[in-house]
Each structure stands twice: as structure tokens, then as C-alpha cells.
Amino acid sequence: MFSRILYLVITVLFFASQASATPLDDVKKTVDEVVRIIADKDMKKHVQQRRQALKKTISTIFDYNEMAKRSLGKHWNQLAPEEKKQFADLFAALLENSYAGKIESYNNEQIVYVKEQLDGDHAEIRSKVVTAKRDEFTLDYRMTSHNGKWMVYDVVVEGVSLVSNYRSQFSRVITASGYGGLIKKLEVKNSELKSL
Numbered sequence: 001m002f003s004r005i006l007y008l009v010i011t012v013l014f015f016a017s018q019a020s021a022t023p024l025d026d027v028k029k030t031v032d033e034v035v036r037i038i039a040d041k042d043m044k045k046h047v048q049q050r051r052q053a054l055k056k057t058i059s060t061i062f063d064y065n066e067m068a069k070r071s072l073g074k075h076w077n078q079l080a081p082e083e084k085k086q087f088a089d090l091f092a093a094l095l096e097n098s099y100a101g102k103i104e105s106y107n108n109e110q111i112v113y114v115k116e117q118l119d120g121d122h123a124e125i126r127s128k129v130v131t132a133k134r135d136e137f138t139l140d141y142r143m144t145s146h147n148g149k150w151m152v153y154d155v156v157v158e159g160v161s162l163v164s165n166y167r168s169q170f171s172r173v174i175t176a177s178g179y180g181g182l183i184k185k186l187e188v189k190n191s192e193l194k195s196l
Contacts, residue, residue, distance in 0.1 A: 023123035023143045023150040024116040030061045031111060038106050054103060055096050063151035064092035066144065070153060071166040075174055083179075090186040091166075097193035108132065111139075121145040 021029070034057055037043055043050040068091040069076045069084075079087065110130040117124045125141040142154040142161075154163040173182045 024125050026061055026150045027125045027141050030057060033057045051100050061152050063153050064088055066153040067163060070163045072170055073167045093190045094186060097190055
């Protein structure tokens with residue numbers, strides 16, 4: 001009887017450990033799915049369908065709300081809840097529309113995962129992209145754990161933080177035109193990007 005219970009405990013622990021993915025596992029899974037969608041010959045014929053599939057896949061690991069909050073910096077706390085939601089939605093659309101074309105231009109570049117650093121509920125996945133011409137650039141994912149699920153809150157390309165870059169831009173616009181000016185600018189930009 002004891003050996004049977006021990007077997008059940010070990011089996012449950014084994015499958016629990018298999019189920020609880022590391023941040024690196026989550027990034028790899030998402031990147032592999034993105035590459036699969038881009039390589040799919042049928043999807044290439046249906047641009048809008050492919051773009052929707054890419055957005056859906058990326059949104060499973062990107063915490064757009066946290067990215068929006070960090071990108072707005074000190075201004076975030078001054079917003080009402082409905083304004084925070086509006087800004088997060090506009091920011092998510094900006095990211096999706098800005099980077100969809102770049103993702104779709106993927107051409108069998110090699111992705112090498114260099115290191116996974118864990119620090120409590122924060123993690124950083126360091127990787128590099130190697131082109132066909134053997135050029136390399138670094139691509140790092142900063143992540144945080146929400147209820148046991150690892151989510152990306154920043155992407156660092158060649159040492160430049162996406163969140164910090166947007167924070168500087170947004171701060172300049174708010175200083176010059178106020179928060180309303182930033183919202184108008186984001187709406188116009190999203191409209192332009194959608195029409196491409």
C-alpha cells in the first residue's frame with residue numbers, strides 16, 4: 001500500500017513539474033508558434049488571417065497592460081481606471097501594428113537562447129538572432145510571473161529597452177501637448193498603421 005501511494009505521489013510530482021513551464025519554455029513555445037505561422041504556406045495567401053493568428057499567439061505571453069504602465073511611467077498613476085484601459089488598448093494596438101510587418105519579414109534567421117536568469121518573480125531570457133549573412137543581434141525578454149504564468153513586460157533589442165524608449169517618447173509628447181495630445185497621436189498612428 002505504501003509503495004502504491006509513493007508511486008502516485010512521484011507520478012503527480014513528475015507531471016506537475018512537466019506542466020509548470022519555465023520562462024524560457026514559455027518564450028520558446030511562443031517563438032516556435034510564431035515561426036510556424038510565418039512559415040505556413042497557406043497562411044501566406046491570407047494576410048489578415050495570418051496577422052490575427054500572430055497577434056493571438058503573441059498576446060498569450062505579452063503583458064500589454066504592464067508594458068503600457070511602464071511605458072507611461074509616472075503619468076500612469078494620474079489616470080482614471082477607464083483612461084488606463086484606453087491607453088493600454090491603444091498601446092497594445094500600436095505594438096501589434098508596428099511590429100507585425102517586422103515579424104512577418106522573418107526569413108529563417110536562427111534564434112539562439114543564451115541564458116535564463118531568474119530572480120524571484122522576475123526573469124530575463126537572453127537570446128540572439130543570427131541572420132543568413134551571420135550577422136547577430138541580441139534580443140532579450142524581461143518577464144514577470146502573474147499567478148504562476150510568466151509574461152513579457154519588456155523587450156530589449158541590442159541593449160535598447162522598448163519600454164524605456166516609449167517612455168521617453170510619451171513623456172516628450174505629454175510635456176508638449178498634454179495627455180490628450182498623446183492619445184490623439186496614438187489614435188492617428190494606429191489608424192495609419194492599420195491602413196498599411
